[in-house]
Each structure stands twice: as structure tokens, then as C-alpha cells.
Amino acid sequence: MSGLFWFVEGILFCVALLGLRAWTQDRGVPMPLWKWILVVGWLGLLGFSLAFIGTSLGEGETVAAVKGGALFILITVIVGVGFWRILGFSNRVDERDERDERPRPAAAESTGSVDEEI
Amino acid sequence: MTLDQKQDEEKNSSGLTRRQLLKASGLAGTVLGSAGLGLLGYQSGKDPSTYTGNESFQGAAQTFDRNRFAVDVPHYEKIGPTQRVDARTEVVFSRVSRLRRGWDEEKGVEGLDDQLREYYARVPEDLETDVHLIEEIFPIHREEAERHHGEFLLAEAWSNAMGEVWPDAVDTPPEESDVPSGSHGEPAEPLKMKSPEKTAVLIKKIAYQLGSVLVGITKLNPDWVYSHAMRGRGFDPEQPLEIPKHWEYAIVVGTPMSWDPMYANPNYGTSLDAYSKTRIVALRLTSFIKQLGYPARPHVPGTEYDLMVPPVVIDAGLGEQGRHGVVITPELGSNFRPAVITTNLPMKVDKPIEFGVQDFCRTCKICAENCPSGSISTGKREEVRGYRRYKIDSAKCHSFWFSNLGNLGCRICVAVCPYTRKSNWLHRTALKVSSNDPTGLSHTILTQMQKSFYPAPDPRDYYVPLLGGKNESYRKPPWWLKTEDFIDL
Ligand code: SF4
Ligand code: SF4
Numbered sequence: 001m002s003g004l005f006w007f008v009e010g011i012l013f014c015v016a017l018l019g020l021r022a023w024t025q026d027r028g029v030p031m032p033l034w035k036w037i038l039v040v041g042w043l044g045l046l047g048f049s050l051a052f053i054g055t056s057l058g059e060g061e062t063v064a065a066v067k068g069g070a071l072f073i074l075i076t077v078i079v080g081v082g083f084w085r086i087l088g089f090s091n092r093v094d095e096r097d098e099r100d101e102r103p104r105p106a107a108a109e110s111t112g113s114v115d116e117e118i
Numbered sequence: 119m120t121l122d123q124k125q126d127e128e129k130n131s132s133g134l135t136r137r138q139l140l141k142a143s144g145l146a147g148t149v150l151g152s153a154g155l156g157l158l159g160y161q162s163g164k165d166p167s168t169y170t171g172n173e174s175f176q177g178a179a180q181t182f183d184r185n186r187f188a189v190d191v192p193h194y195e196k197i198g199p200t201q202r203v204d205a206r207t208e209v210v211f212s213r214v215s216r217l218r219r220g221w222d223e224e225k226g227v228e229g230l231d232d233q234l235r236e237y238y239a240r241v242p243e244d245l246e247t248d249v250h251l252i253e254e255i256f257p258i259h260r261e262e263a264e265r266h267h268g269e270f271l272l273a274e275a276w277s278n279a280m281g282e283v284w285p286d287a288v289d290t291p292p293e294e295s296d297v298p299s300g301s302h303g304e305p306a307e308p309l310k311m312k313s314p315e316k317t318a319v320l321i322k323k324i325a326y327q328l329g330s331v332l333v334g335i336t337k338l339n340p341d342w343v344y345s346h347a348m349r350g351r352g353f354d355p356e357q358p359l360e361i362p363k364h365w366e367y368a369i370v371v372g373t374p375m376s377w378d379p380m381y382a383n384p385n386y387g388t389s390l391d392a393y394s395k396t397r398i399v400a401l402r403l404t405s406f407i408k409q410l411g412y413p414a415r416p417h418v419p420g421t422e423y424d425l426m427v428p429p430v431v432i433d434a435g436l437g438e439q440g441r442h443g444v445v446i447t448p449e450l451g452s453n454f455r456p457a458v459i460t461t462n463l464p465m466k467v468d469k470p471i472e473f474g475v476q477d478f479c480r481t482c483k484i485c486a487e488n489c490p491s492g493s494i495s496t497g498k499r500e501e502v503r504g505y506r507r508y509k510i511d512s513a514k515c516h517s518f519w520f521s522n523l524g525n526l527g528c529r530i531c532v533a534v535c536p537y538t539r540k541s542n543w544l545h546r547t548a549l550k551v552s553s554n555d556p557t558g559l560s561h562t563i564l565t566q567m568q569k570s571f572y573p574a575p576d577p578r579d580y581y582v583p584l585l586g587g588k589n590e591s592y593r594k595p596p597w598w599l600k601t602e603d604f605i606d607l
Contacts, residue, residue, distance in 0.1 A: 005158065012151035019144010022137050043148070050152050051159030055544045056571075058163020060593070064571035 013043065027089070035087050042076070042083050049076050159544075168540040169377040179331045179541075182448035184435055187553065188469035192432050193476050194439065200504030202345035203426055206355055207237035210516040211420075212348055217248050247513040255521045262523055262582040266589065268607040270524035273379065273386040273599045277525045281390030285401055287422040288415060291352035292362040296413040296460075308411035311464065318465040321369060324406055330371035330399045331454065332447060334434030334468045338368040338460055341504075343425045351424055359424065364413045365460040367467070370427075370434040371399045372447075372456035375529075377540060378596035380453055383533045384490075384580055385524030386595040392455035393420055400457035407461050414461040423458070429505075431456050435468035438475035442485040442494050442531035443510040446475050448549060451538030452531070473553040474561070475537070479508070481558075482565045485531035490580040490587075491518035494531060521585060530580065533592045536568045 020039065024031050049072035056065035084090060134142065162168060207213050213234070222229040227238055227245065238245040288295035298304035311317045318335055325333040343361050347353035373395040380387045400416040407414040417423035428445050431437060436456075437447035444452040448471075486494040493515040499506045519527050532538055539545035551560045574592055581587025597603065 005154070009151055009154050012147040012154065015147035016144045016151060019141045019147060021144075022140040023144065026137065026141075043152075046152055047155040050156035051162075052544065054156040054159025054161075055163035055542060056159075058160040058165070059540070059542075061163075061572060063573055068567070068571045 016043070024089070027091075029088050029091070038083050038087060042080055045072075045076050045079060049073050162542040162544075165542065168542040169374075179449055180326075180333070182473070184448075184468070184471050187471040187473040188435065189472050190469065192429075192470035193472055194429070194432070195506045196504055197506050198501050198504040200341045202341060202343060203503070204233075204237075204346045205344040205348045205424075206346050207233050209344075209348065210512045213237065213244075214248055214251065214516065218252055221249070221252055223253070244513040247511075247517050251517040251520060255517055258582065258584045259521055259523075262584055266523055266582075268601060268605070269589075270385050271601045271605065271607075273388075273524050273595065273601075276379075276599060277388035277390050280388060280394050283394050283398070285397065287397070287401065287418045289350050289352055289422070292364070292413070292415055295352060296362065296364065296415040298408040298411055298413065302405070302409050304409050305411040308463075311410070314464045315466045317463060318467075321403070321407075321463070321465060325369070325371050325399060325403055328371075328399045328402045328406075329373065329395060330403075331374060332370070332372045332436050332449065332456075334370045334431070334436040335465050336368050336370070336430065336433035336435070336467050338365050338425075339429065339433060342429045347424050348422075351422060353424070362460075364462040365415070366462040367460070367465055368425075368430045368434065369403065369459045369461065369465075370431050370436055370456050371403060371459070372396055372431070372436070372450075372454040373399065374450050374454045375532075377453065379599060380529065380538075381533050381593040382591045382595040382599070383530050384518075384522045384528040385589065385591045386599050387527070387529050387533070388525045389420065389455055389527055389529065390525075393418070396455050396457045400459055404459050407459065407463050410463060412461055412463040414459050414463070417458040417460065419455070419457065425458065425460075427456055427458055430458050432470055435471050438472060439507060440475060440485065440535060440537070441479040441483065441508045442489075442535065443508065444532060444535075446535065446537045448473055448537075448553070449541070452535050453538045474555070477558050478536075478552060478561045478565070481561060482536065482568075484534050484536065484565070484568060488534045488574050488577050488592075489515075489531055490528070490577040491515055493518075518580075521582060522580060523582060523589060524591075528580075530574075530577075530592055534572075534574055536564060 017036075017039070021031065049069065052072055053065045053069040056062070056068060203209065205212055206216070216234055217230070220230050220234065227235055230238070321335065322333045340361050343365070344359055346355055346357070347359045349355055353359055373392045375387060375389060375392040397416075397418040400418050404414040404416045415424075417425055417427065419427055428439055428443070431445045432439055437445040440446045440452060442452065445456070446452050447454060483496050486496045491511070491514040493511040495509045499508050502509055515528065522528065537549070539548075548564055552564055555561065575588075575590040578586055579588040579590035582589055601607065
């Protein structure tokens with residue numbers, strides 16, 4: 001059960017990262033390794049906050065769930081907003097339009113098989 | 119436009135392009151994945167397999183890597199001439215039962231036996247507390263018990279049921295009771311063991327198999343043996359207890375008290391469950407050792423023992439003594455009850471450990487702040503019979519035990535201690551952080567979190583109404599101990 005749970009969790013977070021990748025590409029936000037590390041770190045913080053709330057509720061410690069949950073979620077939001085800016089997610093460029101206008105390698109045009117951004 | 123881009127733009131049956139679908143799935147994955155972690159947390163908070171010490175009787179619960187925290191000398195320091203405890207007067211249970219037998223209000227202290235007179239002359243504050251217990255607390259307790267008749271019936275019935283299996287330990291002198299009797303065909307001579315190392319491994323494995331959750335081995339420090347024994351142990355309590363030569367080693371075994379009732383102390387928890395289980399392990403292990411041809415004697419609190427158990431537990435590397443006077447182990451916190459077997463079976467001994475408790479207790483003080491009787495010191499460690507430790511007012515503590523309803527005892531200090539937590543990822547992580555933090559910063563943060571996230575009732579509320587309280591317990595009782603849900607009173 002535990003193995004299956006982590007397998008499903010792994011798939012869900014992979015899908016989440018793929019979705020983020022598509023989203024950043026569409027907005028023209030470059031994503032070097034350090035940015036991915038920050039993203040994964042933030043997801044870890046979010047996961048910790050939710051797991052803390054769940055664990056406290058499971059233990060019957062409602063005050064811990066409410067107070068601790070509020071504290072950790074607040075930290076998650078603040079860190080999230082900070083990361084959002086650091087990662088340049090708010091600098092919206094209408095990437096789809098821009099991308100369509102960029103010159104493309106001839107080979108890519110001819111075969112239609114290369115999309116360097118995916 | 120490339121082929122991929124074309125495919126991107128083609129809408130599928132849901133009206134989304136491939137990229138839109140990918141992004142939406144990403145968002146859904148984040149939400150579902152995070153929700154999964156929350157649910158996993160909930161499950162781990164509720165999971166009975168996190169009731170440490172009850173998962174297995176195979177030694178699987180003694181998981182802490184003690185070697186990393188092993189020290190050569192235990193954390194208590196010898197700072198003066200040491201003195202053994204006189205079980206007749208210094209152990210509060212023996213003293214108060216003697217006082218009850220001999221107390222005559224008119225004669226006062228003069229009517230008491232020599233030892234009690236001498237003790238109360240030395241510690242007059244204990245006379246006040248003990249007499250107050252007999253004259254004031256007992257009658258109040260009787261009245262309250264009648265008034266709240268049946269409120270804690272299930273808790274009491276469950277506790278008594280746990281204590282029902284209580285095999286007698288030894289009541290004859292060591293030269294009779296400790297030696298192999300031949301009843302199981304024991305060898306006339308001790309068997310030749312291959313090595314102390316192998317014997318220690320074997321004894322620990324057998325102790326686990328017998329149901330012990332924690333096991334440790336040490337050489338017995340004579341300072342921990344009572345100077346005069348309790349009644350019913352085969353010694354003459356009037357004579358100094360001469361330590362038998364074969365009390366060379368001490369094996370410590372222990373099992374936890376049930377977790378949910380323990381959190382509902384002082385009314386619903388009990389020590390009898392763990393004491394009964396530990397007692398059975400100790401008696402069985404004693405029998406096992408005797409069948410190897412070696413003498414052995416079980417010391418099983420809370421009734422039959424010839425030594426102070428907590429320091430032996432520390433020497434055997436199972437934990438450190440907390441401010442509340444109870445030993446804190448990495449696995450069970452203070453939620454366990456130990457017993458000791460003394461023997462001369464040669465074994466490799468364990469080293470004491472230090473995993474940060476002394477430092478944590480220095481600033482934490484949660485037990486002292488929550489103790490209803492004010493028995494736990496908020497100050498520094500001080501000299502007690504030649505050793506440096508936190509002082510406990512056992513007379514006041516004992517007096518509170520007899521004032522509250524439900525099961526005998528209190529154990530609030532055990533329940534509120536941040537180390538007494540179940541074995542889920544959250545508390546295991548906190549333990550790992552605090553044990554490995556030499557700066558002490560995490561101790562301060564964890565203590566503040568503990569105080570703010572895990573509030574406790576006002577200590578005065580633990581008392582019965584006639585003593586100004588509300589019969590409070592630290593946490594609500596588990597559903598199966600709520601009498602009112604099952605019985606029409
Ligand atoms: S058992 Fe209760 S009264 Fe005794 S020291 Fe602990 S909290 Fe205080
Ligand atoms: S509650 Fe705090 S001060 Fe008391 S024994 Fe536990 S850690 Fe130490």
C-alpha cells in the first residue's frame with residue numbers, strides 16, 4: 001500500500017512538473033537547474049505543511065492543526081510569493097506569439113520533428 | 119508552424135489543446151499530490167502502528183542508533199558523598215503506609231516508630247504533606263468518589279483488568295530465591311557461555327521474544343541498591359541490606375503504557391498495563407537465566423524491588439533522566455515502565471547515552487509548569503544523595519495521586535513531555551533534529567511550538583471539584599473508556 005501510494009504520488013508530481021514546464025515555456029521563462037531546485041523545495045514545503053495539518057488532525061491535536069497549519073501555510077505562501085518573483089514567473093511575455101515569430105532551423109521546418117523547447 | 123505546434127493547437131474532445139491539457143494536468147497533479155501528502159499525514163497521525171512499542175515484540179521498536187550517542191560516563195554527576203536510599207522511609211509508598219498504620223492524631227509524631235520519627239525530624243515538610251494526605255485528602259477523595267460514582271468506571275475496570283495478571287515476584291532471601299532451583303532441570307553448575315558479547319546478544323533477543331520493547335544491560339552500581347529493603351522481599355527490613363555478590367549485572371526490560379489512555383491522564387491512564395507486561399517479561403527472563411545455571415532476581419516495580427530503578431535504566435543506556443525524574447528514552451519518551459533483573463551471568467554491557475535531553479530540559483520546563491502539585495523543580499539540578507539531578511517532591515506528587523478520581527496515579531508529566539510522542543514521521547523528525555543539534559536552537563523552537571500547538575489545561579483544573587478543580591484530563595479519553603457512552607449510570 002505504502003509503495004503504491006508513493007508510486008502514485010511520484011506520477012502526480014512528475015505531471016505537475018511537466019505542466020509547470022509547459023507553462024514556463026509558454027510564458028518564455030527560462031528554467032535553469034537552480035530554479036527547478038527552488039520549485040521542488042517549495043513543493044516540499046507545501047507537502048510538509050499539508051502533512052503536518054493531516055498528521056495533527058489524525059492525532060486529534062486540533063489546535064496544532066490550526067495554529068501550526070496557519071503558520072506553515074503562511075510561510076509557504078510567503079516563500080511562494082518570493083520564489084514567484086525570483087523565478088521570474090510574474091514577467092509575462094506573450095510567448096506563443098513571440099515563439100511563432102522566431103526564425104526556426106530549416107531542418108526543423110522540414111521534418112517537423114524537432115522542437116527544441118519541448 | 120511545426121508538427122508539434124500543430125498538434126498543440128489541435129483541440130481534443132474536451133476542447134483543450136495538448137499544451138493546455140498538460141498545464142491543467144500539472145495543476146491537478148500538484149493539487150492531488152499535495153492532498154495525498156495531507157491524507158498520508160492524517161493516516162500517519164491516526165495509525166495504530168505508530169503507538170510505539172506496541173507494533174512488535176521482536177525488538178523492532180528499539181530503533182534509535184544509540185552508538186552514536188554513547189558516552190563513557192552517565193549524565194548525572196557524582197558531586198558528593200553518596201548515600202543509598204532507605205526504602206522504609208524514603209520511598210514514599212512504604213513511608214505513607216507505615217504512617218497510616220501508626221498515625222494517632224493525639225500522639226502526633228511521638229506515637230510513630232523510631233525510623234519514621236527520625237525521618238520526619240530530618241524532612242519536616244514531608245510530615246506536613248503526608249499527614250495532610252491522611253487527614254484531609256483521603257476523606258475528600260472518598261466524598262468525591264461517591265459523588266462522581268461511575269464516571270471513570272470503564273477506565274478503572276480496564277486498568278484493574280490489566281493489573282489482574284500480576285504474578286508474584288520473589289519474597290524470599292536471595293540465597294534461596296535467586297539460585298536455580300532445579301524445578302526445570304537446571305544445571306548444577308553455570309553453563310560455560312562462549313563470550314559475554316554473544317551472551318548479551320542472546321539475552322536481548324530472548325527479552326524481545328518474551329515481549330520486552332526496550333532492553334539494556336549494565337553493571338550494577340551498588341549506590342542504587344536500597345540501604346534497607348522493603349517488606350516482603352525476604353530481607354530483614356530492620357537490618358542493612360547486604361548486596362549479594364551475584365548482583366553483578368543488571369538487565370533492564372520495559373514496555374510502554376497504552377498510548378491513548380496515557381494522554382488522558384491523570385484519570386484514564388494507568389501504569390498497571392505496562393507494569394503487568396514488564397513484570398511477566400522480567401519473571402520469564404529470570405527463569406531463562408536460571409536455566410543457564412546462573413542466579414537471577416527480578417526487581418519489578420511498582421511493588422517488589424530492592425533498588426532504585428531509574429538510574430539503572432540510565433546506566434543500561436536506555437535513556438536520560440528528565441526534569442520530571444522519569445527516564446526519557448528515544449523511542450518511547452517517558453511512556454514506559456521498566457523492571458530490572460540482577461544476575462552474575464557475564465554479559466557485554468551497554469554504554470549510557472546522551473541524546474540532548476539535559477539540554478532540552480534546561481529550557482523546556484513544560485512538565486514543571488503543568489504539574490498540578492508543583493512537585494517538579496523549575497530550577498537547576500542540585501545534589502541529591504551525592505548525585506546531581508533535578509529534585510522531585512515525591513511527597514506532594516504522591517499526595518496528588520490519591521486526590522484525583524479514576525485510576526491511581528497521575529502521569530501528567532509523562533503525557534505533556536515533548537519526548538513522549540508516537541512514532542510518526544513528524545515526531546521522529548523532531549527527535550532527529552533535537553538529538554543532532556549541538557547549538558540548542560532547535561530545542562528552543564521545538565519547546566515554543568510544543569507550548570503553543572499542544573496546549574494543556576490549567577494545572578489546578580486537574581484536581582477534584584472539592585479541591586478547586588474540574589476533574590480535567592490532559593486530553594479527552596479514547597472512545598472505549600467513556601463510561602457515559604456505554605453505561606446508564
Ligand atoms: S506524576 Fe503528576 S503530580 Fe507527580 S510529578 Fe508528575 S505531574 Fe506532578
Ligand atoms: S517536559 Fe520538558 S523539561 Fe520536562 S522532562 Fe520533558 S523535556 Fe524535560
